[in-house]
Amino acid sequence: MTFLSLVLKNLLRQRVRTLLTVVGITVGIATVVALGAVTAGMKDTADDFITAGGAQFIVAQKGAADLSFSRLDATVLPRVAAVAGVGAVSGVQLEILKVGSNPFFFLGGVEPSMLRSQGLDLTRGRLPRAGDEVVLGVGAAADLGAGVGSTVTLGRTPLTVVGVYDSQVVWQRGGGFAPLDTVQRMVDRPGIVTLAYVTVEQGVDPDTVAAEVRRRVPEVVTISGAEEYGQVDQGFTLVDGASTAISVLAILIGGIGVMNTMVMAIFERTREIGVLRAVGWPAGRVLRMVLSESLVLCLAAAVLGALVGVALVQLVVQIPSVSGLVLPAYPPGVFLRALVVALAVGLLGAVYPAARATRLTPMEALRYE
Amino acid sequence: MSEPDGPIVRLRGVTKTFDAGRVRALDAVDLDVDAGDFVAVVGPSGCGKSTLLNCIAALDGVDEGEMVVAGHDLCGHDHLDEFRAHDVGLVFQLDNLLPSFTAAENVEVVLLGSVPRSARRARARELLEFVCMGDRTGSRPTELSGGERQRVAIARALANRPRLLLADEPTGRLDSATGQRVLDLLESLNTEHGTTLMVVTHDPQVAARARRTVHMLDGRVEPEQPA
Numbered sequence A: 001m002t003f004l005s006l007v008l009k010n011l012l013r014q015r016v017r018t019l020l021t022v023v024g025i026t027v028g029i030a031t032v033v034a035l036g037a038v039t040a041g042m043k044d045t046a047d048d049f050i051t052a053g054g055a056q057f058i059v060a061q062k063g064a065a066d067l068s069f070s071r072l073d074a075t076v077l078p079r080v081a082a083v084a085g086v087g088a089v090s091g092v093q094l095e096i097l098k099v100g101s102n103p104f105f106f107l108g109g110v111e112p113s114m115l116r117s118q119g120l121d122l123t124r125g126r127l128p129r130a131g132d133e134v135v136l137g138v139g140a141a142a143d144l145g146a147g148v149g150s151t152v153t154l155g156r157t158p159l160t161v162v163g164v165y166d167s168q169v170v171w172q173r174g175g176g177f178a179p180l181d182t183v184q185r186m187v188d189r190p191g192i193v194t195l196a197y198v199t200v201e202q203g204v205d206p207d208t209v210a211a212e213v214r215r216r217v218p219e220v221v222t223i224s225g226a227e228e229y230g231q232v233d234q235g236f237t238l239v240d241g242a243s244t245a246i247s248v249l250a251i252l253i254g255g256i257g258v259m260n261t262m263v264m265a266i267f268e269r270t271r272e273i274g275v276l277r278a279v280g281w282p283a284g285r286v287l288r289m290v291l292s293e294s295l296v297l298c299l300a301a302a303v304l305g306a307l308v309g310v311a312l313v314q315l316v317v318q319i320p321s322v323s324g325l326v327l328p329a330y331p332p333g334v335f336l337r338a339l340v341v342a343l344a345v346g347l348l349g350a351v352y353p354a355a356r357a358t359r360l361t362p363m364e365a366l367r368y369e
Numbered sequence B: 001m002s003e004p005d006g007p008i009v010r011l012r013g014v015t016k017t018f019d020a021g022r023v024r025a026l027d028a029v030d031l032d033v034d035a036g037d038f039v040a041v042v043g044p045s046g047c048g049k050s051t052l053l054n055c056i057a058a059l060d061g062v063d064e065g066e067m068v069v070a071g072h073d074l075c076g077h078d079h080l081d082e083f084r085a086h087d088v089g090l091v092f093q094l095d096n097l098l099p100s101f102t103a104a105e106n107v108e109v110v111l112l113g114s115v116p117r118s119a120r121r122a123r124a125r126e127l128l129e130f131v132c133m134g135d136r137t138g139s140r141p142t143e144l145s146g147g148e149r150q151r152v153a154i155a156r157a158l159a160n161r162p163r164l165l166l167a168d169e170p171t172g173r174l175d176s177a178t179g180q181r182v183l184d185l186l187e188s189l190n191t192e193h194g195t196t197l198m199v200v201t202h203d204p205q206v207a208a209r210a211r212r213t214v215h216m217l218d219g220r221v222e223p224e225q226p227a
């Protein structure tokens, strides 16, 4: 017999209770992992979006509830370009259209000269040069059954497909790019862009330049990373906040569940603990036993929860309308958070029963009815 | 840390009350037990025999008095865990075995955290063989008879090789033949290994085997007649 086998044996004495507790925590951990993967995916998408085309940051309309609602008129971009340290400013008109089965078809209107630097991996055809030409992501091309030379109708405008590209960025795979003035004409907003990519001159600090842009052009925000994305995307902030809130809730609910299980287990075994103390177990060892039982319970749930969470996310992204929107990501932080939540739950659940198990003298514990 | 020639148990004016002082379970008890002795503690039910044993085993604190057992000042709360782990063995009236563990595990559990794994296993086997339970090491308490359980409990009490073994009515629930065997076992510990033995009992047969009998009444130890 080892300390671990003692702990496991104790847990297996009430199989059903242990199992139900593990299931409860598993659900919580799975939620934490699933939300974490989605949030991480959104952050990646946002980061990809910001750094597309080699830009250091983007500028968008200050106070826009969503990036797609941002409007910058033509007079703003030259003022941004005039700020010291700014290299190139390239406006992008971003439209979300319902095309085929994809309700989130991202159509980017970009200066044809800037398209080359978008990091698109052209697999067939060429990039649009002017007029009613469009290049489609592989996902969109497959979805629309389109290839080089075919005509697709985006919104109400027929466009000629001149190329197909591959991309790791989920909204780029499922979307397409056309020349800026074409898109502006399609949506009847000449001279208006959604946002602009800003490249800074070599050797200057992008953060300093971004700060200067905000000072000189107060009607814009600058976004250089996913953390700043919340300024123009309430949904982003919402998901991030919900993810944290649910993690906290998972800790509380899971903690109470574990505490309930551990309290029952320890109360039932009060006499046994008295025996262990009587034969020389120090209080610290009893404490370690109770804590270990709780932690083993929660770590088992952490492993299960991580598996269930990943499975859940992978299942949900099979739905076409979801797969066009988020590509979940699994950075170590997602699992680390799950582990931390599980450990917190385990510790929280064990504190009271452990304290109570060691508070009694061996005699009091032995006489416990 | 202990003096080999002096008494292994030395109580002076030990008083233990329950229920906020309404019950005086031990009332100014003075008692010396020499190392290597075999002492029977007798007296009517409720006179404080179990309380006396429990206090000597450091399972509970006392209200007043001095208690030095195997060199430990128990009233000074002088490392009670270590005292319990190394110096004293305890056989309860009920065997108090852990129900989900095998006989061997019940013995090993005492040594968990203080003795390496292989040594734990070897000692458990050796002790169970000593109490003639060598062929039942894998049995759980529910699969054993009362006498067998009590023998496992004795093996457990001996796991830490105590110099002082305390037993609270170890034969109280056993038929007389089984009780005799358990007693033989305890007696052999005393005669062959020099273990100091204190046995609480109602049974005159047990008292007859002891070298010394301590009579208790109403929480007091009666003066002993010189033999």
Ligand SMILES: Nc1ncnc2c1ncn2[C@@H]1O[C@H](COP(=O)(O)OP(=O)(O)O)[C@@H](O)[C@H]1O
Pocket: A367, B018, B019, B023, B024, B025, B043, B044, B045, B046, B047, B048, B049, B050, B051, B052
């Ligand atoms: N934990 C306790 N709480 C209250 N009273 C107790 C407790 N333990 C023992 N007593 C009382 O102390 C007295 C001595 O008990 P005990 O030592 O068990 O007697 P014995 O073992 O000689 O039958 C009894 O009156 C008993 O009711």
Ligand SMILES: [Mg+2]
Pocket: B049, B050, B051, B168
């Ligand atoms: Mg008693």
